[in-house]
Amino acid sequence: MTGFIGQALLYIVPFLLVLTFIVTIHELGHFLVARAFGVKIDRFSVGFGKTIVSWTDRRDTEWRLAWLPLGGYVKFSGDLDASSVPDQAGLAELRQRVIAENGAGAERDYFHFKPIWQRALIVAAGPAANFLLAVVLFTVLFSVVGEQIVAPRVARVAPGTPAAEAGFRSGDLIVAVNGQPVREGAEVTRRVIMSAGDPLRFTVDRAGQTVNLTATPQRRLEQDELAGQVRIARIGLEMSPLPQDFTYRRLNPLEASAKGMDAIGDTVGTTATYIGRIFTGKESGDLLNGPLGIAKAAGGVTRQAVQANPDPAFIAANLALTFLQFAAIVSIGIGIVNLLPIPVLDGGHLLFYAYEAVARRPVPAQVQEVGYRVGLALLAGLMLFATWNDLQKLSLFKFLGGLA
Known part of the structure; x- marks a missing residue:
């Protein structure tokens, strides 16, 4: 039992810490750009589920720390549906309700009534924050460790x-x-x-x-x-x-930052090449990782950092540097995934805004609903495929096959 708890702490805790940190930065990107454009925000939550502690700032935004550390979210005032892209009828209903409750002109503070370019920047700010985080982490690494x-x-x-x-x-x-x-x-x-x-x-x-x-x-x-x-x-x-x-x-901060951006470019390019080879049938997708694979990698880097040198000070320093690199790579991955043109992701919202910019009206509700369901199916399929890869890499099926 003690061994199981130890393994759980080794794999799950580092994974949750890294995931929550990276997703919080992602949501903070949305939040900061939205606030810069004067968008009314109801809630910023770190974690999901039951609230541990919360407070309200002077702009009536609730800041919440929840008990389930699986990331976080930002809730803009007036979000009507899961896709957060209401159609014309939804916008008319929201405008009427906001004016009735707060008076004429209050709707200008709501995300959905901001100009398209502002909404697009707010949505793109999430993945951008992931890439910026990776640049900062790589800059620290290359400045401290060198090249x-x-x-x-x-x-x-x-x-x-x-x-x-x-x-x-x-x-x-x-x-x-x-x-x-x-x-x-x-x-x-x-x-x-x-x-x-x-x-x-x-x-x-x-x-x-x-x-x-x-x-x-x-x-x-x-x-x-x-x-x-x-x-x-x-x-x-x-x-x-x-x-x-x-x-x-040893690199100075400017050189380290440039090296960090090069690392991001290499990672994005390699990922795009690999995905392209999957669609052309040249790769099977074995290297795609899901939550289990990421958790195993988090546990692996933790174990390597601990085993490198028994000195507590060295372990602490090595753990910090190792997790900086791991967090940078995972942050790039989350940024890339969120830019995929799937309606439930940031890239899907940007796709809808591109249509709205050309057609001069939001995507019809029926199309959004179909896109949302297809997007969920695609995302679920991708996660299942990646998890299947994780289970095969862990040889779980061979283990189960040997049981009688």
């Missing part, structure tokens, strides 16, 4: 693999992939993972001589310490740098 570049030096070539067939040798230094220069091993690994079944052209430095090699990544089943069992593309290289392959420098 260490580890050149992609080949240490061993596994026999019978695409790398062996291509002619790679121990000691080769990879300098370019498909004609694009690479500086570190992580870049090579990322390109390989995103190219299953597609030939890659490698330019290597072999004892001062330039050699061109071609290898096609192939998927294979691996056990990852953080993600569990994953089917991932490899070519069969084990990379290990020589002393001269290490480059380290």
